[in-house]
Amino acid sequence: MIYLLFCLCLFLTYCAEIDVNTFSNYIEVSQEHVHIEWLLDLDQQYINATSQQIFRVNSNKLEKIDLDIYQLDIIVVYLPSSGNILKHNVINQGDQSLLQGDILQIKLDRVYTRGEYIKLNIRYNLDSKGARALGFLRKEQTYSKQVPYLFSQCEDNNCRSMIPLQDTPSVKIYFTASVLVKDARINVFMTGNKLQAMKFKLLNNYDNLQALTLYQFELDIKIPAYLIGIIAGEVVEKSTGNQTYVIAEPHFIDDYAQELSDLPIYMNEMQKYIGPYIWGDYKIVILPASFPFGGMEHPLLTFASPTIIVGDKSGVSTAIHEIAHSWVGNTVTGRNWANFWINEGFCVFLERKILSRLNGLDSVKLDAINGNSSAYTSMQTFGLDNSFSSMHPNTKNRNPDEATSRVPYEKGYQLLTYLETLIKEDPFQSFLRDYIQHFKFQSIDEDQLYQFLLNWVRTNKGDDAQKIITDIQTIWKDWVYKPGLSPIQIDVQTPLFTNANNLAKAWIDGQGQVPEQADDFLQYKPNQKSVFLQYLIDNSELVQKTVLATMDQKYVLTFYKDQKIAYKWYRLVLLVEYKEALEGVHDFVSKVGVSSYLKVLYDLLGYHYNEEAYAWFDENKTFYHPVVVQAIEKILQKYPKKIILE
Known part of the structure; x- marks a missing residue:
C-alpha cells in the first residue's frame, strides 16, 4: 500500500x-x-x-x-x-x-x-x-x-x-x-x-x-x-589569467582579450559571494556579429555577441551575467521553459550584486531601470494580460522562443530583491548558497523553490520567520503567475535617473534648440545614456524631427559605436520617422544579428518603412541566424508587403 x-x-x-x-x-x-x-x-x-x-x-x-x-x-x-x-x-x-x-x-x-x-x-x-x-x-x-x-x-x-x-x-x-x-x-x-x-x-x-x-x-x-x-572556424584562444580565456577570430583576439582582461576579477568576486566555481576553466567566445543573443552560457564555453565590446569595458556586464549562470542555470536549472526565470532572474540578481560592488549601487539602479523598461516594452508587445507577460509563460503548442523577452529576467530580479529586503542582505546570501547546494545538478520548478524558501526561513529566521513567511505567501502567486507589472514595485530611484530624464525633457521642450545642460550627456555612462534615450522613446509623440536633427549633430548618435545605445537611438528614429538617420538603421540591421534588437526594429520598420523592411530583410537573410529569420518573417506577416506602382 x-x-x-x-x-x-x-x-x-x-x-x-x-x-x-x-x-x-x-x-x-x-x-x-x-x-x-x-x-x-x-x-x-x-x-x-x-x-x-x-x-x-x-x-x-x-x-x-x-x-x-x-x-x-x-x-x-x-x-x-x-x-x-x-x-x-x-x-x-x-x-x-x-x-x-x-x-x-x-x-x-x-x-x-x-x-x-x-x-x-x-x-x-x-x-x-x-x-x-x-x-x-x-x-x-x-x-x-x-x-x-x-x-x-x-x-x-x-x-x-x-x-x-x-x-x-x-x-x-x-x-x-x-x-x-x-x-x-x-x-x-x-x-x-x-x-x-x-x-x-x-x-x-x-x-x-x-x-x-x-x-x-x-x-x-x-x-x-x-x-x-559548438564553434568551428578560424579561431584562437588567449589566456586572461586565473583559468579564464577569450576565444575569437585572430584579428580581434588581442583587443577582445584586453577588453575582457578583468575576467579573473569578475570570477573572483562571484565566488566570494556565491561559492566555489565547479566547472574548471572559464572560456568566453566573442562570436561574429550574426550571433543572435547577447550571451549564451554553455559550460566552459560562454558565447557572447561582439556588441559587448565597446572599447571602455562598459559593455562587459554580459560577461558577468554569463559567469553567474555557472551557478544558476547550469548547476541549478529551471525544469521547463515556464520556469525560465529560475535561470535568468537569479542570474540578473547575481550579476547586479557583483556590479554594485564594482561600480556602485546607483549604477546598478540604472541597469534595473533600463531592464524594467525593456521588460515593459515586451509586455506591451505581448499584451499586459498575456501569459508571456508573466514569469510563468504558457508555451503549450508554441515555440518557447516566442516567449523570450526581458520579462523573466526583470520580474525574477525584482522578486529576489524583494525577498532580500524581507530576509535581510547577509542571511539572503546564505539562503542563495544553501539553495544552490541543496538543488545542485538538479532541474527544479518554482514550487520546489517556494517550498525550500519557506522551510529555510522557518529554520533560519527565528522570531521573524512567521511574518516573513506570511509576506512571501501573500505575493508569491501573483508575482510568478500574474501577467503585467510586479505586485510590488522595487525602489530603484537615483539622481542619475532624474538627471537623464530632465535633460531629455529639456530637449523636447527646446523644440530643436540645444539645452543649456546638453553637455551633461557627454559625461554619462552608457546606462545613463540609455535612460535618456528611453525617456525620448516613451514620449516620442512629443519629439519633433528638428530635435533629433540637432541632437544627432550634437552627439553624433547615428553610427554610434556602442550598439546598445545605437539600438535605442534607432528605435527613436523610426518612431519619429526621422528619415535622415535611416541609413544608420540600414547599417545597423546589416551588421548586428542580436535577435532582441532586430525584432523590435523590424516591427517598427514594417509599420513605418514597409518597403525598406522587406528590402533590408531580403538583403540580410543569409547574415541572420535561422532562429532570427523565422522570428522576423513572423513579424513582417503583420505588415503585408506594399506594392509599389511605377
Whole structure:
C-alpha cells in the first residue's frame, strides 16, 4: 500500500511538472549520456553524424523511445552491442513541425523494465537548411574571408535540430563529442573539456589521401541539451589569467582579450559571494556579429555577441551575467521553459550584486531601470494580460522562443530583491548558497523553490520567520503567475535617473534648440545614456524631427559605436520617422544579428518603412541566424508587403 501511494505521488509530481515543449517520453525513459561523432563540411554547410545514446528505463514496461527531432535526415537506428537494426518512424506533428519539430519513434527489440539501461546508435545527416540551431557563415562573412565558420544556439528547444534527443531542461545528460574537420585551419571548441586534437589522413574514394583533424570533448557534469554548444572556424584562444580565456577570430583576439582582461576579477568576486566555481576553466567566445543573443552560457564555453565590446569595458556586464549562470542555470536549472526565470532572474540578481560592488549601487539602479523598461516594452508587445507577460509563460503548442523577452529576467530580479529586503542582505546570501547546494545538478520548478524558501526561513529566521513567511505567501502567486507589472514595485530611484530624464525633457521642450545642460550627456555612462534615450522613446509623440536633427549633430548618435545605445537611438528614429538617420538603421540591421534588437526594429520598420523592411530583410537573410529569420518573417506577416506602382 505504501509503495502504491509512493508511485501515485510520483505520478502526480511528473504530471504537474511535465514539459509541454518536448515530444519525448522522458518520464518513462531518461537519457543519461549523449555522444556525437560529426564530420563537418563547412564549405558545403553539411554534417555527417552519428549519435550514441544511453538511456535509463523508469517504467515497468518500455517498448519504444520517443525523441525530439527537427528536420533531421535519420538514416538508421541500431544497437551497437549486436548491430541489430531497430525500426524507427518519424511522426509528423502537423502544424507543430513548424514550431517544435517531430517525433523520432524507435521501436525497441524487446520489452525493457525499470532500472535497465539501453544503448543505441543513430546515424543521421543535417545541413544549413534544416538545422535551425546552427549558424553557417560563408568564408566571405568572416574577417579573413578565408575560412567558413559554424556556431550553434540551442536555447530554447533548438538542439533537436542538430541531435535527436530528449530536448527538455528536465533531463540532464553527460556529454561527449568527436568532431572531424577537413580544413586544418579550422579550430573546434565545444561544451566540455577539450581532450585532444589529432591530425591524420584517410584514403578517400578517389585513392587520394584526405587530411583530417579530430577534436574530442568530454563534460563530466550533467547538463540539459540546450547547453550543448559548438564553434568551428578560424579561431584562437588567449589566456586572461586565473583559468579564464577569450576565444575569437585572430584579428580581434588581442583587443577582445584586453577588453575582457578583468575576467579573473569578475570570477573572483562571484565566488566570494556565491561559492566555489565547479566547472574548471572559464572560456568566453566573442562570436561574429550574426550571433543572435547577447550571451549564451554553455559550460566552459560562454558565447557572447561582439556588441559587448565597446572599447571602455562598459559593455562587459554580459560577461558577468554569463559567469553567474555557472551557478544558476547550469548547476541549478529551471525544469521547463515556464520556469525560465529560475535561470535568468537569479542570474540578473547575481550579476547586479557583483556590479554594485564594482561600480556602485546607483549604477546598478540604472541597469534595473533600463531592464524594467525593456521588460515593459515586451509586455506591451505581448499584451499586459498575456501569459508571456508573466514569469510563468504558457508555451503549450508554441515555440518557447516566442516567449523570450526581458520579462523573466526583470520580474525574477525584482522578486529576489524583494525577498532580500524581507530576509535581510547577509542571511539572503546564505539562503542563495544553501539553495544552490541543496538543488545542485538538479532541474527544479518554482514550487520546489517556494517550498525550500519557506522551510529555510522557518529554520533560519527565528522570531521573524512567521511574518516573513506570511509576506512571501501573500505575493508569491501573483508575482510568478500574474501577467503585467510586479505586485510590488522595487525602489530603484537615483539622481542619475532624474538627471537623464530632465535633460531629455529639456530637449523636447527646446523644440530643436540645444539645452543649456546638453553637455551633461557627454559625461554619462552608457546606462545613463540609455535612460535618456528611453525617456525620448516613451514620449516620442512629443519629439519633433528638428530635435533629433540637432541632437544627432550634437552627439553624433547615428553610427554610434556602442550598439546598445545605437539600438535605442534607432528605435527613436523610426518612431519619429526621422528619415535622415535611416541609413544608420540600414547599417545597423546589416551588421548586428542580436535577435532582441532586430525584432523590435523590424516591427517598427514594417509599420513605418514597409518597403525598406522587406528590402533590408531580403538583403540580410543569409547574415541572420535561422532562429532570427523565422522570428522576423513572423513579424513582417503583420505588415503585408506594399506594392509599389511605377
